[in-house]
Amino acid sequence: MERLMSGSQQNLEREAKMLEMMASHVGDDGIFWVPKYTDKPWLGPVENLPYANVHGQGRMMRAMIAWYQYTGDPRWKERIDRMVDGMDRLMVAHKEDYAYFPTQGWIPEEYFRSCYLKDKGWKDTTEPENEKGGEEGSLFNHQGHIPGALANWYVLTGNRQALRLSGELVRFLTKPKFWADWKGGEYPGVNGAEHAHWNGHLHGHANTLRAILEYAIATNDPRLKQFVRDGYEWGKQHVLPRIGLVGDGQGCGCGRLIGLAVKLTDAGVGDYWEDVDLYIRNQGSEMQFTPEDIPRMRELVAKHSNPDPPQWYKDHTVGTNVRVVESAVGAFSMGYPPNKRNWALCCSPHGNMGLFYAWDGILRYSDGIAKVNLLLNRASPWMDIDSYIPYEGKVVLKNKQAREALVRMPLYVDIGTVTCAVGKKKVQPEWLDRYLRIRNLKAGDVVTIRFPMEERIEKWTSPAPWYGIPKFPVKEDVVFTFKFKGNTLVEVSPPLWDNGWMYVDRAAKYKAAKAPMKKVRRYVTSKRLKW
Template identity: 30%
Template sequence: MDRRRFVKNSLLLLSSPAWNAGLDFCLPPKVYSETTSRESAIEYPRQNIPDFEVPPYRGESYEDQVPDTLDIASRAELGVHVLTSIADPNLDYQVYWLAEWDRNPPIMLHDFNDWVQSAEGLMEALPLLRLATGSSLNEQVDPAWMRMNLKCVGPDGLVYMPLNGVPSSRIGNVFIEPLWRPDGSSTKVADKSVAFVTAAAQSARTISAMTVYYLRARNPVWKQTIEGMIRRLSELVVDRGDYGYIPRGGLEPNAKFGPQAAMPTGVLAIETGNIRLLQGLGQYYRVTGYEPARKLAMKLAAFALGPAQTFDSRGRFLFSQLEKDWIKDQYPGIERGEIGGHFHAHTIAVLSILEYATAMGDHRALGFAKASFEWARTQGSSLVGFFPEMILDGHYTGCESCEIGDMIALALKLTDAGVGDYWDDADRWVRNQFAEQQLVEGDWIYKLAATQKSKPVEFNMTDQNVVDSIIGGFMGRATANEAGLVMPHCCTGNCLRAMYYVWEHILESRDDQLRVNLLLNRASSWTDIYSHIPFQGRVDLKLKKPFASVFVRVPEWIKSGSPEVRCEVNGAPRTIAWEGRYVSAGRGVPGDRLTLTFPIEERTVKETIGAVPYTLIIKGNTVVSIDPPGHYGALYERAEYRADRAPMVKVRRFVPDEQIVW
């Protein structure tokens, strides 16, 4: 069964009653705790929490016939599936943060890194995807996650990770030590007297998730909790006048940093939370205008753009010693490099700076984000959206999905901010590496695992329903032609949030105008879009509201002003006018059926991707063939796209009653 067909069949069920060695720094150690029981009750900082409700996702749902092409809403439904299926009901729906299939049997596992649930945006992405799709699959997970969040609020207002009652919680911790205590001394996570830990990074996306819930319900519990976090974070800042920072290390409740607490620099300035915090602070300030969020963000932004030593003056990524230590055994000579490092760590920082810049009107920070993005675009294959997990002068072969999601988000948000036109970048990346690294069919995983060495299923692992659970997630360490052997759900969280950004930006309506920016299938209250790309150069609009002007962005392979772009409205020719990369079809009324056609052809391109030379056949912006091909988890098996007519399929479409501008 091909992957596209599997997506359609999976959604039907859901709605019914050359792998590389890669990095080891983010994977769990092969040493496990002596704790063997799964029965312990989780000990939280508090048990009594305020009341809240998750409002239903209301809207119009209907069946429709659409071209069988890339459908973001369908992919988002698979996203809801993975987010809610990896949640473990035996641990209050805490997620299994990692799946592995370079072993027999395939497994999912728990360890300290389960905190990706908050730190990498899984809780932020879930309500956004439900809004886009109307999916109610496993809807018990959403309130369970937010109850857990509220129970994790400590007496000082920060959100903590409970260790007691979670047997795997002390395995594989990173970026959290030294762990500071209320008396200013420090210890380690292994210290059994430590019950709760946090770092500023955990607050960053928790603020984002709670802001989404606040936008939906306006329940003051979310506002009060966020503002409590911001007040406590502000107390922790070391103020250096022009800038400020939160020292390195993790925290117990009511902890204080000792006199030897260090200023984090390089990648630690991002991963310990300083720069990551800018994202949540910017989002919350944009929604509420909360002044302490602005003041804290300004201090941290000044730190990010200077003393943090994370970027150079041109926005290029600085290669910190810690990043070099992660990979020096695999890549001798790396000590000499000054520019490079972990792609996602830096791009999530750029995205955080961009969120701050647009919310606060900081033009310097906005210019920095643009420059850094444009440099990052040159460090992988901008043709397909493959960006290496580590920037190593073109020598690194694996792509972590996180950075694809980051780069798509940056392309869309920089365009939205009016400092560039990156629609075509987003279009290429979404159609290719982004779409391919989402797991939509898993039979090959079982076949591959059967060839691997048998390994025991440890106490913090499960081998039950692994492949079924991770359908819809995003894989790590793929090559251009082959899926990776792991799925770290940092990739899932970041890419599924980016998927909402794509869904959100496909079209927009303002000032009596409709603009279609990305030629992808989409339902909305303004118009339904039917994209025949890449089978044909054709997109249909079925208007639902009146517009003085209807604009459609023409793909990049068509020259502006081309007479080969033609428009019909209700079967009759319509004269179009070019405005930049858009064509205007003029006025439209409800019921109008607008069809835009243009040429689409195949071309053959030779491209080195992840240090490997490939030959690609590309139709429009869509890769339809790659040579050499992959093997077990082969990517770009898209021969069906080479046909000249799109098959039609029946789907459930959903138009939400509410909008969240995110």
């Protein structure tokens, strides 16, 4: 996905080998297997191999769907069709009108207990009774991806087996017993289970809500669309959602929320571009390790080096100390206080996917109309967008193909103050809700949009400890003062964490009233993935 954004070919040969390796693990039976390696202790006891991780089926299918669109290679289609059939026949327990993946396998350890063994199948196919019975205490966390991937595959190819199985899984995942307090509701008079209210694993619930939405889009089910909207609105209240600091603060959490918000908006279920703008300008990008973080990471390494690391670390069997800091650049942090001091295999890909979801949502083009949803930089075959925000209230559109542009103004912009010019000619602003409409454009036209860029202060309170137990990735029960320029957080007081460096450099970085300019080579693609 990020190659589509950047055009980068860095390590492409290595990536191709990884893809070839992973694709080879899709068996003739259609199951994505973890094969019988004897030199990879992190895969669990050798006697249990090969096994199939439920979570891995959904992730692999989503990855292959992206690669099928990216390459057009029919071999990806054959593999995905095979996976649909394999999961349907072998891994899923079918009931009257619904289906589920059992959670009780033969391996008792966390992350392995819900694995399907090739020579034994499931240990127990009893239907799960609540949402807390899966990996990381969440049934949704390891099953949530799959019905969405299946629904997307139907939309792309018309595979009706995928649609049927997706529907069966969605009917299971939307059972009241998995949502809220399904007997009484969390508030008097509210049936929370019918409105996707939930408490628990942010990532699992975000994945599942997105999957339900994807099935609802495939079948045009308005009830399910509203269910997902209610669940998103409920879930985004957690911790400090104004800046996208949600759940346990992991970098992947914000990325998942961005994806769900974009999907809901594209489906016409709501307008969440304001949320996406706030998320991506703050937690959705602040959680990424950048070259500027290297000195601080080196300082952390010097302070916290283990004087006696385990043998597997010395042997580089699982860990390594070779160029660790440099290799972390581009990854996303887990985010627990006080610093961006660690990362995880889930945070880096899903945090980076949040960048892609936002990038993809910046611009939509159809029938000569360019719709600009986010005032962020973007180069495209139809129109280039140069954003001077948050330094200046200025956006420049360099038209290539559009005859009309619709440009959304964020909520902090008073539309009465907006000015617009095509070339040197001033244009009277015309509005469709918060979208500035610019008509009669020609190739080569340069549109300049200006508005005041002002700082504002907002106060937000972090949650109190949950039943007296510290639980949240910020100081708890504290009133924070946020200073914004546009939707960019430039200063927070007190700091979110003691001795942490997140957001501390922003006041100086964004102090200037003129945007710093840098000459870069920009990549343009006309391809759009249906993710």
